[in-house]
Amino acid sequence: MSNTGGRRLKQWLMEQIQSAQYPGLQWEDDSHALFRIPWKHAGKQDYNQEVDASIFKAWAVFKGKFKEGDKAEPATWKTRLRCALNKSPDFEEVTERSQLDISEPYKVYRIVPEGEQKNGKSSVMAMATTTSSGDITDMDCSPAELDELIKEEEGCSIQASPEYWSQGSINAFPLHQDPLPSGTLSSAFSQMMITFFYGGKLINSTVVNNSEGCRIAPQLQLGRGALYSSETMQSVHFPPAELIEHDRQRHVTRKLLGHLERGVLVRANQEGIFIKRLCQSRVFWSGLGEVGSQYSPIPCKLARDAVVKIFDTGRFLQALQLYQDGQFPAPDPTVTLCFGEELHDLSNAKAKLIIVQITVVNCQHLLEAVNMRRSQPYPNLEMSDNVATDQMARIYQDLCSYSGPQRPACYRDNMPITA
Template structure:
């Protein structure tokens, strides 16, 4: 099924009702102004994904959000269609006719006549609308997010190892030369992590452990020696109790409950790597890499996969272009969004939980370039260890000697930076 014709949700949904191919999707009245849509919770004992999630899956396919062979995410499919229905001026839920506590639960929606839309709806507030009916997926109200969280609670969770597995280790680019040790190695391990709840800054924490850190809710107790203080640094989400608004506080607490296993993050000379362990979805945006391609838009983290979310070589190339006046200043920060889809950074402030990770040594380089006297002339990064400073100075001197159109070999794509 294709969306190339730009058909609206209303036309698409009416066609699905008329097709009678989805169990429970049917007209509620003879005048065909009301319809039922099946709404069985994924946690029900008799839940059948092929039947009970079929209409939601069809919408995901229609919107290009799912194709056969992709990982099935029935809770996400359901949330997408619910958000589209709630945002569309063509529909409003008739809650008094919905039946959610029966063996085959359903919701009832009314098709709002165009004339009524022009005069304004009386029984609900339009959260957002689009003349084409192409709603922004997952850009939902806190109530919709809360319902999505409830749906996820019923989904089966596959166990996954809580460590960088041997197969995952192979995904990390290794240097030809040994990894710098001591203070010099710690320079490349340094990350500044900032937490935001609903766009409000909550706290910051510095990570210096060479094996990286695990970000998780504080109530979770890591199991085994791999999560002892000697294995990696523990970084905790700020308590939701610090949130001012009650509704936001409640929904954030529920979301934190789905972040129990957290994410593993590790930084080295190559960049920043992440591994998602938690049940909740995580989206990221930064100067990273997806497969063999560099990312230019927010991407979803697949569970248990090691992903390079920041590429140091790519940053240095962009920094050189910035110095030559050909490119805006590159961003040494990666943004993570937990539990909600991140379409672009412009709407990050509306998200429940945002974590921003700044590569400290790259931030130093950028700050030095912005100073009146170039680092090329005064290699004096604010680092206490002289060997680490020398290492950074050499990298930056190479950068300053970079000339167009011939590029230094140090900055070829995917080329590791060595001492």
């Protein structure tokens, strides 16, 4: 595929930097490998369109997308240049050097030498954003991409309310009015293991114990996460791309992480796991959620800003009972998330750039306890002192004593705890 559009952008932008006509557009280093571009949001009180949108307006004029007398659309101007920079193989955002929380915010981009570009950026964009039907060679956004990015630009300065799980989703995300029973229920079912895989390789794991859940996102400048989550939530960061051994994979993963800035919100309780996608990038998931066939869930795409139940505790318990009775394979207590790329089935998950697996720790323990019981040579042997049985008894007692508004399915009210 031709990179003509990217070359036009590179030549034009270098000329604008050299001209010193645009405040804030300047070289970041003496070698002229990095440059700053002003990035003040239009919602700022001191925003001056003539100054702060000048470089974006110039690009719109150069592209023939704006002429004097047309309605001024600074958000659209800014989005068009942002999209061009993201699509061009000549540029790479250096997020760790960008400063977006200062009075005169800016982003930093690196000029990528041609020798590092290899196959260009078209494959990266196919994975990191929705497929564009526009003129890729001219580095334009498709109308759908443009609309989504403009909405993000117009909304990114709005502070999240304490109800960061939006009011419209309260019914989908259970808020318990009755006090939870004492014991393991209120804490154990909120405990999740978050595991990160880059290119099929295990990179990092972390445990979430916060009953308010967590926000999974790249590590950004101090304070930026407050835009998208609550202070009471636990922060879980994607591992840095620098941990990846192979140059090309590291380069592409770093690009993809740039589209995950807002991340996803995740929370678990005795009902299951709930997720809300905030990030620009596509996210696909596979697990025992509310959609798909009961035991062979089909990977689904997460809609943006919608609360989705991606793991249902009741369905897991039902499947676990069938497994214990020897009627079905073991259920999976883990949900798989694939960022930036479409996930057709789990067989090719290792080929994906970024895979995140979320495991309900208590459900994992239940599965292990059932496995221990199934492995006993004499299944009718009294096992009251068995660690697995004690653990199952404790968890089931808490589950079945819960009487909140959305009681999980105790798949057998009189389920025997001892064999």
